Amino acid sequence: MMAEAGLAALWFAAALAALQLVMAALGLRAASGGPRASTGSARTEEQDAAAPTTVRAELVEGREHQDVNTEILTAVRPIAIVQGLMIAVAMAMLIGVFLNSDMSVKLVVENSHSAKPWLYKFAGAWGNHEGSMLLWVTILGLAGGAVAILERRLPERTLIATLGAQAGIALGFYAFLLFSSNPFDRISPAPADGLGLNPLLQDPGLAFHPPTLYIGYVGISVAFSFAVGALITRDVGPAFARAMRPWVLGAWIFLTLGITAGSYWAYYELGWGGWWFWDPVENASLMPWLAATALLHSVTVLATRDGLRAWTVMLAVVAFSMSMIGTFLVRSGILTSVHAFAVDPKRGAFILVLLAIYIGGALALFAARVGTVRAGNSFELFSREGALVANNLLLSVILGVVLIGTLYPIVAAGFGVQLSVGAPFFDKTVGPIALILVAVMGAGPLLRWRRDDGQAVAARMMWPIAVACFVAAGLVVFASIGILPLLGLSLAAGLAIASVAPLWGRNLRRTPLFTYGMVVAHLGIAVSLAGMASDSAFTTETLVAARVGEPVKAGPFSVVLDGIKPVVGENYSALEAQLTATRGDQTIVLRPQSRYFANPVTTTNESAIATRWDGQLYTVLGQPDDQGRWQLRLWWKPFVTLIWFGGALIALGGALALLGRWRRAARTARREEDARWAAA
Amino acid sequence: MAALCIALAAPVLADPSTPPAALAYTQLRDPAQEATAKALMETLRCLVCQGQSIADSDASLAGDMRSLVRERIAKGENPASIRAWLIQRYGDYVTYDPPLSAVTWPLWLAPIVLLAVGALLARQSFRRRPR
Numbered sequence: 001m002m003a004e005a006g007l008a009a010l011w012f013a014a015a016l017a018a019l020q021l022v023m024a025a026l027g028l029r030a031a032s033g034g035p036r037a038s039t040g041s042a043r044t045e046e047q048d049a050a051a052p053t054t055v056r057a058e059l060v061e062g063r064e065h066q067d068v069n070t071e072i073l074t075a076v077r078p079i080a081i082v083q084g085l086m087i088a089v090a091m092a093m094l095i096g097v098f099l100n101s102d103m104s105v106k107l108v109v110e111n112s113h114s115a116k117p118w119l120y121k122f123a124g125a126w127g128n129h130e131g132s133m134l135l136w137v138t139i140l141g142l143a144g145g146a147v148a149i150l151e152r153r154l155p156e157r158t159l160i161a162t163l164g165a166q167a168g169i170a171l172g173f174y175a176f177l178l179f180s181s182n183p184f185d186r187i188s189p190a191p192a193d194g195l196g197l198n199p200l201l202q203d204p205g206l207a208f209h210p211p212t213l214y215i216g217y218v219g220i221s222v223a224f225s226f227a228v229g230a231l232i233t234r235d236v237g238p239a240f241a242r243a244m245r246p247w248v249l250g251a252w253i254f255l256t257l258g259i260t261a262g263s264y265w266a267y268y269e270l271g272w273g274g275w276w277f278w279d280p281v282e283n284a285s286l287m288p289w290l291a292a293t294a295l296l297h298s299v300t301v302l303a304t305r306d307g308l309r310a311w312t313v314m315l316a317v318v319a320f321s322m323s324m325i326g327t328f329l330v331r332s333g334i335l336t337s338v339h340a341f342a343v344d345p346k347r348g349a350f351i352l353v354l355l356a357i358y359i360g361g362a363l364a365l366f367a368a369r370v371g372t373v374r375a376g377n378s379f380e381l382f383s384r385e386g387a388l389v390a391n392n393l394l395l396s397v398i399l400g401v402v403l404i405g406t407l408y409p410i411v412a413a414g415f416g417v418q419l420s421v422g423a424p425f426f427d428k429t430v431g432p433i434a435l436i437l438v439a440v441m442g443a444g445p446l447l448r449w450r451r452d453d454g455q456a457v458a459a460r461m462m463w464p465i466a467v468a469c470f471v472a473a474g475l476v477v478f479a480s481i482g483i484l485p486l487l488g489l490s491l492a493a494g495l496a497i498a499s500v501a502p503l504w505g506r507n508l509r510r511t512p513l514f515t516y517g518m519v520v521a522h523l524g525i526a527v528s529l530a531g532m533a534s535d536s537a538f539t540t541e542t543l544v545a546a547r548v549g550e551p552v553k554a555g556p557f558s559v560v561l562d563g564i565k566p567v568v569g570e571n572y573s574a575l576e577a578q579l580t581a582t583r584g585d586q587t588i589v590l591r592p593q594s595r596y597f598a599n600p601v602t603t604t605n606e607s608a609i610a611t612r613w614d615g616q617l618y619t620v621l622g623q624p625d626d627q628g629r630w631q632l633r634l635w636w637k638p639f640v641t642l643i644w645f646g647g648a649l650i651a652l653g654g655a656l657a658l659l660g661r662w663r664r665a666a667r668t669a670r671r672e673e674d675a676r677w678a679a680a
Numbered sequence: 681m682a683a684l685c686i687a688l689a690a691p692v693l694a695d696p697s698t699p700p701a702a703l704a705y706t707q708l709r710d711p712a713q714e715a716t717a718k719a720l721m722e723t724l725r726c727l728v729c730q731g732q733s734i735a736d737s738d739a740s741l742a743g744d745m746r747s748l749v750r751e752r753i754a755k756g757e758n759p760a761s762i763r764a765w766l767i768q769r770y771g772d773y774v775t776y777d778p779p780l781s782a783v784t785w786p787l788w789l790a791p792i793v794l795l796a797v798g799a800l801l802a803r804q805s806f807r808r809r810p811r
Binding site: 270271272273274277278279280378379380381386389390392393394396397400401404405408412417418419420421422423424425429433541542543544545605622623631633 | 700705706707718722723725731732733735736737738771772773774775776777778783784787788790791794795798799801802804806
């Protein structure tokens with residue numbers, strides 16, 4: 001029953017999305033004959049948003065539109081809300097069949113097992129191809145509903161166009177689910193039990209990592225829908241930028257969290273101490289983040305200085321395309337990686353057509369309408385805007401390099417050439433560009449808007465530069481490390497100083513919250529960079545075949561294998577080593593495991609990691625040899641935790657900025673309300 | 681694809697039930713040599729894995745390749761010639777650091793071209809003459 005109810009809800013949601021698209025299109029066509037010259041109104045809005053007369057003019061205009069096509073336009077919002085509810089019901093039903101271990105549903109049979117712990121039945125609903133696509137479109141539907149409920153700042157026309165674009169995106173996903181990836185398919189006769197979930201995925205990370213990333217992707221699609229709405233109504237200006245910004249910020253926060261969590265998951269699960277592999281799927285999540293980061297900064301230029309209009313819209317298109325590529329390429333099976341679960345080449349064609357429609361359509365709309373987007377203001381090189389343009393340029397170049405590096409082997413394979421592009425390529429190309437970006441990042445927030453003086457900037461940058469040079473000199477003298485880690489550590493130190501410098505000499509209690517957001521996020525980059533550089537410069541590795549009781553050296557620690565014992569988990573059996581690590585008078589006990597899963601048959605290494613303030617001791621239990629010794633892999637990784645702590649700081653900075661913007665918008669709205677009362 | 685890799689890998693692909701090769705999980709005595717070997721291993725692809733280097737894979741083939749790299753480094757061979765030998769044997773697929781060739785020059789040129797195009801585009805946003 002549940003599966004049928006879920007499928008019905010899915011069909012309902014798809015039908016509502018179609019209706020939403022048609023209504024929005026009809027409504028907009030009817031309204032385009034209306035009295036409004038949109039470019040003109042955009043100009044009045046941007047000139048003085050707070051002036052009461054403008055507010056009144058807008059209200060009058062809005063009322064006229066309502067008169068033209070009240071029924072159609074007012075219907076779109078509720079449809080979007082109900083669509084969101086319907087798809088949420090479908091997702092709930094899928095989770096329900098997984099929790100019940102209903103083995104008459106094909107997806108459950110293929111990806112679950114009745115003996116699996118509760119959490120992995122729950123999260124296992126999206127630990128597979130069909131379920132993850134359903135989760136995607138569920139978040140999309142809920143976001144559409146949220147836009148319909150929450151968004152009050154945009155002109156109604158632009159909002160309806162936005163909701164129409166949302167429905168268009170959702171329709172493709174619904175079609176994909178219903179026609180080639182139905183998650184509710186039954187199987188007959190029902191087998192006694194399921195095949196189980198890949199043990200690598202049986203981790204709390206599965207409950208957190210995919211939904212977070214998908215929220216990020218969907219947030220970007222909302223930003224993209226805003227851009228489409230603005231293009232259709234020719235309304236690209238600061239008002240559009242201010243409406244889009246919270247969605248970009250929100251998406252970016254979740255992408256940051258999702259990538260950070262995914263990185264830490266890979267780090268402790270894969271058992272070799274690596275935290276980033278330049279794996280195509282990791283790149284597929286990094287690219288939308290890079291585009292969203294660029295978009296976040298350019299949207300600020302558009303909102304504040306009315307510049308970079310076409311560029312901002314273009315970035316929204318690019319960011320959306322990247323999240324589509326991220327979602328679909330991973331699912332298409334073109335990329336081989338741990339993420340390519342449930343790969344089916346037959347779906348490839350469907351996916352490529354969808355990608356072509358979305359990305360091609362977005363680019364075509366952009367090309368058709370970019371001529372009507374008036375050129376924004378131009379800038380001085382030495383100004384905040386100038387630094388933000390540099391930020392956008394460098395982020396886009398990094399994005400381009402990652403994209404080309406990721407797709408190059410696929411394209412080459414199409415021509416019959418087998419080659420690999422991996423860490424060495426990205427280190428050599430992305431590394432230096434990222435370090436230049438870090439240097440610009442230090443200077444950017446210390447520059448004034450509009451115009452600044454080179455010498456004054458140099459004076460403000462004195463301390464950060466001095467600290468960076470000091471650290472570099474110290475490292476050259478006392479440590480022999482590679483050039484990239486050396487530059488990374490020095491620039492991280494300089495950036496740490498530079499990022500808090502905007503707070504110097506300010507009244508800290510009157511500083512806006514979004515300024516704190518920027519400071520924290522930039523500081524997070526410095527912290528994360530320091531962690532990355534420190535890990536690659538100072539990690540010590542110990543691989544040994546250890547006898548019980550024999551001490552082994554791992555960095556500053558002396559590690560003793562106390563013994564091995566069998567352990568039985570909920571759905572696995574394991575061998576567990578007990579290790580005692582000592583450093584001075586500090587003693588740590590670690591218990592790495594080698595786990596054996598029966599459904600499906602897999603052996604995994606469960607690392608044991610001890611976190612101390614100055615780093616992590618990472619231990620893995622390997623195989624026994626014929627002399628009764630056990631293979632141990634031990635790493636001492638100084639300050640490696642800073643990588644993810646920095647990631648969390650970046651996300652926190654984003655959250656502070658979002659909160660700060662929201663509070664300011666609320667305050668402005670209140671002031672406008674007061675002004676209207678005063679005028680009346 | 682996987683079948684092709686395994687076919688290519690056959691010469692060093694050991695039976696998984698046999699114990700791992702001598703230097704698969706054992707470091708070289710000389711820390712400098714070990715560091716050189718490790719740096720090389722991080723840039724070599726495990727041919728039977730899904731996008732992992734031989735430095736971070738449990739596959740027995742990866743173990744054999746690690747052992748081979750360590751042996752040759754210990755004998756004093758330099759990393760470039762070991763890489764060249766492996767490329768000769770398994771093709772460009774084995775290295776994550778694609779060698780500059782007729783096929784890969786667009787890849788290596790891309791960052792420079794992108795930077796140049798970006799700089800040209802950015803110039804349009806800046807005023808020609810300061811006021």
